[in-house]
Amino acid sequence: MxxxxxxxxxxxxxxxxxxxxxxxxxxxxxxxxxxxxxxxxxxxxxxxxxxxxxxxxxxxxxxxxxxxxxxxxxxxxxxxxxxxxxxxxxxxxxxxSASDYPISRKAHGTDFLMEHRHLWLRSPRQAAILRVRHTLIRAARRYFDDHGFTLVDTPILSPGAAEGAGTLFPVDYFGDTVYLAQTGQLYLEAAAMALGRVYCFGPTFRAEKSKTRRHLAEFWMIEPEIAFAELPELMTWAEGLVCAMVGAALSERREELALLGRNPAALERIAPPFPRLTYSQAVDLLRDPALHRKLEQELEADRARLKTLIPELAALDEQLSRARQGWQQDKLAQQAADLRERIRDLEAQVAQRPIHIEHARNFAWGEDFGGDEETIISRQFDRPVLITEYPRRIKAFYMKPSPANPDVVLNLDMLAPEGYGEIIGGSQREDDLAALRQRMAEEGMNPAPYEWYLDLRRYGSVPHGGFGLGLERTVAWICGLKHIRETIPFPRLMGRIYP
RNA sequence: UCCGGCGUAGCUCAAUGGUAGAGCGGGUGACUGUUAAUCACUAGGUUACAGGUUCGAGCCCUGUCGCCGGAGCCA
Missing domain, CATH: 2.40.50.140 (Nucleic acid-binding proteins)
Structure with a gap:
C-alpha cells in the first residue's frame, strides 16, 4: 500500500x-x-x-x-x-467522474464567474488570494497576541442604531427590530476597561447602497481598543499592524503575489514611519497650486500614454486578423479586450482628472474627503498615509475633540497607496461624561440605550482609543486587485447574494 | 436614489436595416512527451423580455428586467 x-x-x-x-x-x-x-x-x-x-x-x-x-x-x-x-x-x-465543468481554463466574464463563485475558488488565482488573506489574518492576530492584547468577541446583533440607521441591516429579534453590527467598538471600550488591550475580529455589515469596486455589504474588520492610549500611540499601533501584515505577505506568500502579478517592490517600501498629515494640512495640500501643476503634468503623461496605447491596439487587431490557429486568435482577442479595458479606464481617468483638480482647488475646510480627494492625497506618497484631526462636525459623537482646537477631533484615517482608499479609521474616544452627553444631545441621540456606555465614563474613566482595519480592502491593496469581490470567499454585494 | 455602459450558442465575442457566424468548450475520430497540445469531422440559437416603426429588425424607437461601475455614503 x-x-x-x-x-x-x-x-x-x-x-x-x-x-x-x-x-x-x-x-x-x-x-x-x-x-x-x-x-x-x-x-x-x-x-x-x-x-x-x-x-x-x-x-x-x-x-x-x-x-x-x-x-x-x-x-x-x-x-x-x-x-x-x-x-x-x-x-x-x-x-x-465529472463532466461539463462550467469554468474552462479560458477567459470568462465577471458575471459568469460570480454566479459560479463556489467553483471559481478552485482556480489558481482565487486560491492564491485566499492564501494571502489567511496569512494577513494570522499576521494581524499574531501582532496583537504578541503585544499583550486579548481577543474579545463582540455581539453581531445590536440594539438601536448608533448613527445613520439607514446604513444598518434590520433583523427581527423575537418581535423587536435589532440590527447587524457595523462595528464592535462600543463593546470593545467596555472590554478595554476590563483587560487593558483588546481586539475583536469579525464580520460587520453595511446596508449602504454602494456599487463600487471598494464596497461590500458584509466585510471583516480587525479592531483594537487600548486603555490609556492617546492619538500618537494609536498611530504607532496602526503603523505596526499594517507593517506586520505586509511583512507576513512578503515573507510567506511571495509565490502567490507573483502569481497575482503583484510587484513586491511596491510592498517592500512599506516601513515606518508613515507620512502623517492633519486634515488641515491635507486641505492645504489639495489647494496647493504646485499640486495642481503636478496633477496637470500627470494628466499630460496619461494623455501621451493613451496615444501610444491606441496604435498598440490597432497592431493587436491586425495580428488578430492574420492569426490562424484558434487558440492563438482567442489569446490575442483576450489581450485586445484587456487593452481596450485599459484604454477605457485611462480615458475615463483623463476625462475625470480636470474635474478632480477643480475639486481640489475649490476644496473647503469642513467638507469630508471624497474618493477623488483620497486618491489625490494617497498618490503623493509611496506608503500608507495617516490623516488626523478631522472637523468635529463630520465625525462620530464618541470621538474626543482636540484640546488645542475643539473644532477638530483626535481621529486617524489611514489611506492605502495606489488609490486603494481608506483601510483604517479610528480615534481617541471622549472619556469625559459631561462632554460625551453634550455631544449625544447635539446629535439628537436618546441616551437611554447608551447608559451602559456612559457608565464607562462614570467608573474609572481613562483616556483610550482604537481603530478598525478593513480586511478586504487591505487584501485588495496587498494583492494588487482591481476589485474587492475577489478578496473574500463569498462576497455579499448589493444585489448579489448567490451563491 | 442618480448618471453612464452592456445583454447574440454552455463560455468569450463578431455580424452597413437585407441568408445569424467564429474560436473555445461538448461529441466522434487521428496522433508516443504534452504544457490553454494539435489536426479533421460534428451537434449546438425564442439575438434578455414585451410592444412599436419598416417590404424587412440582433441592429432604429418605447417600456420592463438583469448585470457592470461611478457619484453620494463608507472600511
Whole structure:
C-alpha cells in the first residue's frame, strides 16, 4: 500500500511509489500517452499514463475536468511537470467522474464567474488570494497576541442604531427590530476597561447602497481598543499592524503575489514611519497650486500614454486578423479586450482628472474627503498615509475633540497607496461624561440605550482609543486587485447574494 | 436614489436595416512527451423580455428586467 502524500511534498519522494488525491485540473492526450494535471490544494502535478496499460489509459482519457481521483505511481523528477516532479501512473481510482465543468481554463466574464463563485475558488488565482488573506489574518492576530492584547468577541446583533440607521441591516429579534453590527467598538471600550488591550475580529455589515469596486455589504474588520492610549500611540499601533501584515505577505506568500502579478517592490517600501498629515494640512495640500501643476503634468503623461496605447491596439487587431490557429486568435482577442479595458479606464481617468483638480482647488475646510480627494492625497506618497484631526462636525459623537482646537477631533484615517482608499479609521474616544452627553444631545441621540456606555465614563474613566482595519480592502491593496469581490470567499454585494 | 455602459450558442465575442457566424468548450475520430497540445469531422440559437416603426429588425424607437461601475455614503 503506497503512502498518500500531498503534491507539495512530492520532491521529497523521488523514485518512491506514492498516491495523491485531488481533482483533475486539465488533461491532454496523444495516441499512446495521456497527461493528467492533478491539483490537491497544495500544488499541481502532471500524471503520465501510457497506452500499454490499456485499462488505465481508457479510464484516464474519459475523465472530465474536476473529476475527483486518487492516483498512484512512481515519482520522478521532470521539469515539464508544474511542481518539478511527475507521477508515472500505475493505479487510478476515480472517486467521482465529472463532466461539463462550467469554468474552462479560458477567459470568462465577471458575471459568469460570480454566479459560479463556489467553483471559481478552485482556480489558481482565487486560491492564491485566499492564501494571502489567511496569512494577513494570522499576521494581524499574531501582532496583537504578541503585544499583550486579548481577543474579545463582540455581539453581531445590536440594539438601536448608533448613527445613520439607514446604513444598518434590520433583523427581527423575537418581535423587536435589532440590527447587524457595523462595528464592535462600543463593546470593545467596555472590554478595554476590563483587560487593558483588546481586539475583536469579525464580520460587520453595511446596508449602504454602494456599487463600487471598494464596497461590500458584509466585510471583516480587525479592531483594537487600548486603555490609556492617546492619538500618537494609536498611530504607532496602526503603523505596526499594517507593517506586520505586509511583512507576513512578503515573507510567506511571495509565490502567490507573483502569481497575482503583484510587484513586491511596491510592498517592500512599506516601513515606518508613515507620512502623517492633519486634515488641515491635507486641505492645504489639495489647494496647493504646485499640486495642481503636478496633477496637470500627470494628466499630460496619461494623455501621451493613451496615444501610444491606441496604435498598440490597432497592431493587436491586425495580428488578430492574420492569426490562424484558434487558440492563438482567442489569446490575442483576450489581450485586445484587456487593452481596450485599459484604454477605457485611462480615458475615463483623463476625462475625470480636470474635474478632480477643480475639486481640489475649490476644496473647503469642513467638507469630508471624497474618493477623488483620497486618491489625490494617497498618490503623493509611496506608503500608507495617516490623516488626523478631522472637523468635529463630520465625525462620530464618541470621538474626543482636540484640546488645542475643539473644532477638530483626535481621529486617524489611514489611506492605502495606489488609490486603494481608506483601510483604517479610528480615534481617541471622549472619556469625559459631561462632554460625551453634550455631544449625544447635539446629535439628537436618546441616551437611554447608551447608559451602559456612559457608565464607562462614570467608573474609572481613562483616556483610550482604537481603530478598525478593513480586511478586504487591505487584501485588495496587498494583492494588487482591481476589485474587492475577489478578496473574500463569498462576497455579499448589493444585489448579489448567490451563491 | 442618480448618471453612464452592456445583454447574440454552455463560455468569450463578431455580424452597413437585407441568408445569424467564429474560436473555445461538448461529441466522434487521428496522433508516443504534452504544457490553454494539435489536426479533421460534428451537434449546438425564442439575438434578455414585451410592444412599436419598416417590404424587412440582433441592429432604429418605447417600456420592463438583469448585470457592470461611478457619484453620494463608507472600511
Amino acid at each position: 503506497a503512502d498518500t502524500v500531498s503534491i507539495r511534498s512530492l520532491q521529497e519522494r523521488l523514485e518512491q511509489v506514492v498516491s495523491i488525491r485531488g481533482w483533475l485540473y486539465g488533461k491532454r492526450s496523444g495516441g499512446r500517452i495521456a497527461f493528467l494535471l492533478v491539483r490537491d490544494g497544495t500544488g499541481l502535478c502532471q500524471c503520465v499514463v501510457e497506452a500499454a496499460q490499456a485499462e488505465l489509459f481508457s479510464a484516464a482519457e474519459s475523465l472530465g475536468q474536476e473529476s475527483s481521483l486518487m492516483v498512484t505511481g512512481r515519482v520522478r523528477a521532470d521539469s515539464r511537470s508544474p511542481g518539478g516532479a511527475e507521477l508515472a501512473v500505475t493505479g487510478l481510482q476515480v472517486l467521482q
